[in-house]
Amino acid sequence: MSSSIVKTLLRSGSISLWAALLFLPFKGLHAAGILFILLFLSLLVIRPAARLSGPFFRTAEVVRINIERLMPRDSRYLLLLILPALAIPLFFRNYILDVAVLTGIYIILALALNVVVGFTGLLNLGFVAYYAIGAYSFALLNTRLGMGFWSALPLSLVITTAAGFIFAAPAIRLKGDYLALVTLGFGEIVRITLNNWDSFTRGPNGLSGIDEPFFFGISLATLSSFYYLVLFFVVLAVIVIRRVHASKIGRAWIALREDEIAASAMGIRITQYKLYSVSFGAFWAGLAGCLFAAKMRFISPESFTFMESVLILCMVILGGLGSIAGVIVGAVILVVLPEALRDIQMYRMLALGAGIVLLMIFRPQGLFGGNNASRS
Amino acid sequence: MLLEVRAVSKRFGGIRAIEDITFSLKQGLILSIIGPNGAGKTTLFNCLTGFMKLTRGNIIFSGTHISSLTADRINRLGISRTFQNIRLFKGMSVIENVMVAQHAKIRSGLMPIIAHTPAFLNEEASVRQTAYEYLEFLGLESFAEQNAGNLPYGAQRRLEIARALASEPQLILLDEPSAGMNPLETDEMMATIRKMREMGKTIILIEHDMKFVMGISDRIIVLDHGVKIAEGSPQEVKNNPLVIEAYLGKETH
Numbered sequence: 017m018s019s020s021i022v023k024t025l026l027r028s029g030s031i032s033l034w035a036a037l038l039f040l041p042f043k044g045l046h047a048a049g050i051l052f053i054l055l056f057l058s059l060l061v062i063r064p065a066a067r068l069s070g071p072f073f074r075t076a077e078v079v080r081i082n083i084e085r086l087m088p089r090d091s092r093y094l095l096l097l098i099l100p101a102l103a104i105p106l107f108f109r110n111y112i113l114d115v116a117v118l119t120g121i122y123i124i125l126a127l128a129l130n131v132v133v134g135f136t137g138l139l140n141l142g143f144v145a146y147y148a149i150g151a152y153s154f155a156l157l158n159t160r161l162g163m164g165f166w167s168a169l170p171l172s173l174v175i176t177t178a179a180g181f182i183f184a185a186p187a188i189r190l191k192g193d194y195l196a197l198v199t200l201g202f203g204e205i206v207r208i209t210l211n212n213w214d215s216f217t218r219g220p221n222g223l224s225g226i227d228e229p230f231f232f233g234i235s236l237a238t239l240s241s242f243y244y245l246v247l248f249f250v251v252l253a254v255i256v257i258r259r260v261h262a263s264k265i266g267r268a269w270i271a272l273r274e275d276e277i278a279a280s281a282m283g284i285r286i287t288q289y290k291l292y293s294v295s296f297g298a299f300w301a302g303l304a305g306c307l308f309a310a311k312m313r314f315i316s317p318e319s320f321t322f323m324e325s326v327l328i329l330c331m332v333i334l335g336g337l338g339s340i341a342g343v344i345v346g347a348v349i350l351v352v353l354p355e356a357l358r359d360i361q362m363y364r365m366l367a368l369g370a371g372i373v374l375l376m377i378f379r380p381q382g383l384f385g386g387n388n389a390s391r392s
Numbered sequence: 393m394l395l396e397v398r399a400v401s402k403r404f405g406g407i408r409a410i411e412d413i414t415f416s417l418k419q420g421l422i423l424s425i426i427g428p429n430g431a432g433k434t435t436l437f438n439c440l441t442g443f444m445k446l447t448r449g450n451i452i453f454s455g456t457h458i459s460s461l462t463a464d465r466i467n468r469l470g471i472s473r474t475f476q477n478i479r480l481f482k483g484m485s486v487i488e489n490v491m492v493a494q495h496a497k498i499r500s501g502l503m504p505i506i507a508h509t510p511a512f513l514n515e516e517a518s519v520r521q522t523a524y525e526y527l528e529f530l531g532l533e534s535f536a537e538q539n540a541g542n543l544p545y546g547a548q549r550r551l552e553i554a555r556a557l558a559s560e561p562q563l564i565l566l567d568e569p570s571a572g573m574n575p576l577e578t579d580e581m582m583a584t585i586r587k588m589r590e591m592g593k594t595i596i597l598i599e600h601d602m603k604f605v606m607g608i609s610d611r612i613i614v615l616d617h618g619v620k621i622a623e624g625s626p627q628e629v630k631n632n633p634l635v636i637e638a639y640l641g642k643e644t645h
Contacts, residue, residue, distance in 0.1 A: 256506050263505040263516070264498040267484075271492045274481035281441060281475075282559055283467035283496040 028059035038370075042363065101247055105240035113239045117311060119351045120246035121304050124253050126331040126347040127340065128300035131257060133329070134338035135266060136293040137273030138188075139196040141325055142203020145183070146298040148320035150176045150305025152210060155223040155315050165229035165236075165310060173302050180298025181291055188290045203325055211317040222316025229310050246307055253300055258340060260296070269293050270338075334372065335382050342384025393452075394419045394594050395440075395563060400449030400459075402435055409435040410618040413449075417611075419562070422585065422595045424605045426629075427615035428638060433598045434476055436615070437565050440596075441473050442466040454562065468496045472561035474552040476568050476598070482541030486532060486551055489540050490523035493558035523558060530554040530584065546577045553584070557593075564588065566597040570604050582608050606630065614638065 032055035040048040104116055129143045153172035157163045163171070187198040210217045217223065228237035229245060236242050260266055268289045271279040280286050309315050327350060335346025353368060375383070395417040402409045410432040417423050425433045438444040440451060442463035451459045458466050472493075481489050498519060504512040527533045530550040535543055540551060549569060556564055569585065570578045578601065585608055588595060599605045605612065605626070612629045614622040616638040622629050629635055 259506055259508060260502070263512075264495055264500070264519075265502070265505065267488060267492045268495055270484055270488075271481050274483050275479050277443065277463075278475065278479035278481065279492070280463040281443075281467055281473055281479075282493045282555065283464050284492070285464050 024060065028056050031059060032056040038366070042366065098247075098251060102244075105243050110239055113243055115352060115355050117239065117243050117246050119348055120243070120250045121307050121311070122328070122331065122351050123250050123344050123347040124300055124304040124307070125328050126335070126343045127253050127257055128297045128304065129328050130332045130338065130340070130343045131269075131300070132293055132297040133332055134343070135261065135269040135273065136290060138290060138293065139192065139199070140294075140297075141196050141200040141329070142206075142322075143199070143297075143301060143328055144320045144322070144324040145203045145206040146176050146180055146301035147305045147308070147324065147328075148206050148210060148317070149179045149298075150302030151309040151315050151320070152217060152223070152305075153302075154306040155226050155309045156217070158226050158309075159223055164227065169303075169306050172306055173299055176302025176305065177295050177299045180295040180301075184291050184294040188287055188294070200322070200325075203322060207317050207320050207322075210320070217317075220316060220318070222314055222318075224314040226309055226313045226315070228313065242311060246311075249303060249307065253303070254340060254344070257300070261340070265289070265292065330372065333382055334375065336384035337382060339382070339384040342382055345383055393417065394454055395596075396450075396452040397440070398450040398452070400436070400439060400451060401447045402432075402439055402444060403447045408618050410439070410615070413615075413620050415613055415620070415623060417563075417594060417596065419594055420589060420592060421610040422589055422597070422608055424609040424612045425596065425598050425615060426600070426602075426605055426612060430617075431615040432618040433615055434567060435618075437473060437567055437596075437598065440466075440565060441471060467559055467561070470560075470562040471565065472556040472559045472563075473565040474549075474556050474567055474569065476571070478548050478552055480540045480543075480548055480551060480555075482539070484540055485537050486540050486543065487520065487523050487527060487536040489551060489555050490526050490558045491519055493555045494519050494522060494560075496559065526554045526558045527551075529557070529587075531580075546573050549573065550581075550584075557588070561593070563594045563596065566595065568598055568600065570599060570601050578604060 032052045035055055036048040036052035039051050105113055108116075125143075125147060128146075129140065132138050132140050132143070150172055153175040154168050157168040157171055158165075161168075183202050187195060187202075190198055211220055213219065228235055229242070230236060231241075231245075234241075236245050261269075268279070268284045269292075271282065271284060272286060272289055276286055308319070312319075331346040331350050332343050333346070334349060335342030335344065350368075354365075357363075357367060393416045397413060397415050400413045401411050413432075413436060415423075425436065427433055435444065439446055439459075442458070442461055442465065446459050449459065450457060453466075453469060453471060456469060458469065458471075461469070481492060484492070498515060500509075500512040500515055524533060524536065527536055530553060532547060532551055532554060535547060535551075540548070543551060549571070553566065553569065556566075566585070570581045573581060582604060585595060585597070597609075609626055612622075612624065612626055613620055614629060614632075614635050621634045621638060622632045624632070
């Protein structure tokens with residue numbers, strides 16, 4: 017009995033200490049101390065109370081919602097979701113439209129990383145490399161060779177896909193943590209190369225003067241027309257990735273994630289399908305890069321740091337590894353929430369971080385991940 | 393001969409896992425490999441299916457040397473297997489597990505998949521149909537949409553066999569198909585394996601249940617410490633003094 021009391025004391029103490037230390041730099045010692053005492057006392061009471069109140073509280077403790085089940089069965093209903101997206105430019109001012117365009121670009125990025133991490137199970141910590149290569153090849157083709165949007169876009173997609181293939185080829189035989197480290201290295205190599213190759217990329221000064229996209233002679237420079245362009249590509253990405261996912265290619269990717277040995281015993285070429293996955297992901301990341309460059313009309317290596325890779329990975333994990341709908345929601349949350357929380361300035365990253373920690377404690381498979389997505 | 397194994401050896405450093413194994417197998421027969429724990433049975437399976445490279449020797453499968461090929465190549469040539477410690481794709485549904493096994497047969501490439509051409513949709517429907525038929529063959533059709541990881545143990549073993557069958561092999565290797573099953577399930581498994589032979593499959597199995605082995609095998613190979621100590625019909629093997637010694641120990645007076 018006494019050992020369980022010690023255990024409860026220790027647990028409550030450590031949790032409240034952790035929360036108080038997190039709070040300390042923002043509100044000072046006094047507030048942190050009060051928080052510690054309040055948390056400690058309430059945790060001391062909650063645990064035994066929950067235990068005494070029996071099975072009722074134990075089941076109510078963690079709310080389990082199967083969001084997938086709430087979604088309409090027939091995927092054609094999902095088209096209805098596009099309608100409000102189409103209407104956004106009619107009702108909102110430029111600032112919100114700007115955020116919406118950025119959200120679209122991140123949705124494409126997160127969908128791309130989801131192919132690699134969520135479907136195929138290859139942890140990638142340097143995914144921003146493909147985003148950067150897409151953006152830079154588009155910007156260079158446009159500013160140096162004067163190619164327009166619709167000719168520079170496919171060419172830079174070819175370049176990015178090829179880069180995905182070439183980067184992955186030597187690393188793909190590595191597994192788990194080792195692969196993650198190598199991808200992290202690749203991400204940094206790309207950024208540092210862009211930063212230092214002054215004669216070609218103009219280094220930290222970045223590339224400016226990128227032309228706005230045209231569509232049959234109509235300029236797409238206004239925010240609302242650019243928004244529709246991004247929306248088009250988001251819808252395209254969702255459709256294509258969904259279809260590939262539900263085919264022999266998608267099944268091979270998931271089989272590789274679940275059990276590589278069994279997959280090869282079923283005739284799946286491991287290396288080929290892993291390369292396929294990374295190249296396919298790089299293709300969409302490159303598309304996001306092109307859109308980013310065309311929107312900003314200026315790019316520099318600063319936009320492609322390691323933190324971007326982490327942000328994209330957070331979107332995928334937050335929404336639920338392997339779930340397309342979840343990844344979209346994850347991207348929306350992680351772009352919109354920091355913007356919405358601008359009013360509380362310095363707490364916003366704290367709130368966001370705490371939110372992610374809580375999510376990982378209570379719903380480790382992510383918002384939309386089914387039980388099957390969480391791997392043991 | 394469908395399969396010829398010639399003087400196959402596998403060493404791990406200085407340890408001889410299997411040494412100088414030679415046998416051959418005709419189409420349509422059931423061969424059992426038996427032996428005490430650590431005799432090298434699973435190592436032999438791993439060598440046959442490309443998961444381990446041979447130290448010496450040759451394996452010829454319907455005229456092709458397969459000893460240097462990768463596991464996925466060997467599967468596409470027509471050898472499929474199950475695993476002693478069940479290896480299902482746990483996060484996929486039961487029917488998807490069987491659909492994965494038909495991977496190599498599917499012709500549609502990336503463009504038809506993206507465009508959802510009628511040819512692709514037809515092919516996908518027939519893949520699903522075939523998968524369903526294999527599930528019915530193993531009595532798993534009621535589980536089709538469930539998560540493979542949630543199946544009861546016996547059903548998981550049967551799903552592994554359904555998956556192995558779905559890659560349409562000529563030769564199928566079963567590693568302890570009745571392990572952990574109750575007597576009723578074991579009898580069903582024997583009936584299933586007989587039906588597989590009637591379908592024209594050649595079968596090699598590793599098994600510890602002697603009633604199972606004696607009841608179903610056309611031929612039996614006995615391994616002990618990596619060496620083949622006997623080969624023959626169930627009757628011959630049962631009366632072989634070397635086999636009795638390997639299992640029960642030497643008689644001392």
